[in-house]
Amino acid sequence: MSAETQPGIPESADSDSRPTFVRYSVLAWLCLIATITYIQRNSIAVAEEAIAKDLGLNEQQMGWIMGAFFLSYSIFQIPSGLLADRWGTRRGLALMAFVWSLSTALMGVSVGLVSLFLVRFLMGISQAGVFPCATNSIAQWFPAGRRALAAGSLASFMSFGGAVGAILTGRLIEPLGWRWLFVVYSIPGVLWAIGFYFWFRDRPGDHSAVNAEEQNLIAGKLQAEPPVADPSEEIESTPWLAILSSPAMWCICGQQFFRAAGYIFFATWFPKFLRKVYDLSDEQVGDFSSLPILAVIPAGILGGLVSDWIFTRTGSRKLSRVAVASAGLLLCAACFGAAYFASNVWWAVGFITIGSFFATFAGPPGYTITMDMGGRHVATVFSTMNMSGNLAAAVFSVIVPWFVKLNGGNWNSVLLLLVGIYIGGALCWLALKPNGNVFEQSLLSRP
Secondary structure: OOHHHOOOOOOOOOOOOOOOOHHHHHHHHHHHHHHHHHHHHHOHHHHHHHHHHHHOOOHHHHHHHHHHHHHHHHHOHHHHHHHHHHHOHHHHHHHHHHHHHHHHHHHHHOOOHHHHHHHHHHHHHHHOOHHHHHHHHHHHHOOHHHHHHHHHHHHHHHHHHHHHHHHHHHHHHHHHOHHHHHHHHHHHHHHHHHHHHHHOOOOHHHOOOOOHHHHHHHHHHHOOOOOOOOOOOOOOOOOHHHHHHOHHHHHHHHHHHHHHHHHHHHHOOHHHHHHHHHOOOHHHHHHHHHHHHHOHHHHHHHHHHHHHHHHHHHOOHHHHHHHHHHHHHHHHHHHHHHHHOOOOHHHHHHHHHHHHHHHHHOHHHHHHHHHHHHHHHHHHHHHHHHHHHHHHHHHHHHHHHHHHHHOOOOHHHHHHHHHHHHHHHHHHHHHOOOOOOOOOOOHHHOO
């Protein structure tokens, strides 16, 4: 269909010109902030021992500090999703990036348990909107056949940031000290917020660099898809009854609950696990901690490509979402089980790294399914799912020290806990039954 026959798409002076690629520049901006976000939030895992020693905190107290972020992050998922739906990504995400970067710098002036807890809590509030906003923008800028790839790229760069943060923190914490380290980590986020606000637009049609052919490509591919939110238009009330009564939504929230609980191990207690089980130095801990996170980078992109490939050829969301995700999580559980019996750190981290790969391979379907279901409420639906995941992350951060204590101080036992967690995530996907029109239409956008 030509651009002229589609409403809202301007006529092009040169109908044979090729589409611009601004949508991929949008994805690059979103991947960059995902990287910065995870450097800022996850570096506390490697710095945990230095912080605890300096402030006189024990493992349980550090568990509460690390859990504070995920507690507020989960509580504010839905409010931030509503904000993203109504305010748009351009204003919302730029403001939030500035605030959470400021809170990262404030970590450097914390003097004890209460002040550090409050700063991490503030960071969680302000970072809560980053992925609802990003998901909403992917739904606006990408057709259905490329959304899983975009979501997988976002997931990959999250972990790229986590890996970079682990490596840098392991090397810089001694010369800089943990206080100045977090001040330095805050600077890129401030610069990103300023640049993003002036460059980005919520809709492709509002961006001066987008030509008519790119708008035609995006809008044409979206014609058979549920409508996504237009930040310039009034949005109907959020259909909470439809959201809360949807069995599919409960399954998707369940898989996110288990998957996030597993992933957060790398952002919180994995460095401590390596120190306790294998007696490694700070530099070794930083390097080994980065390996499972680095594995996420190709895994997220590959998982998105496979999910999109299956979807474009079969049209089946059961195969492209459910089968891909459940297979990945079951393979991950098997790898963590093998790591429990490993004889040395190389074998253990090797199995854990492969497991991390499979867990992230399963991630893009979770992001993409919220776009399949969300319609005009993508950010709200995503934030509801993500809220359940971050509640699990908060709980897992706090219970790990107690679980280890219950098992006689055996940190290796945490791997068995993770086996059960990833199996639980796979079962949630397998319980999801894509019958009727739940996955074929936007159930949640109906009046």
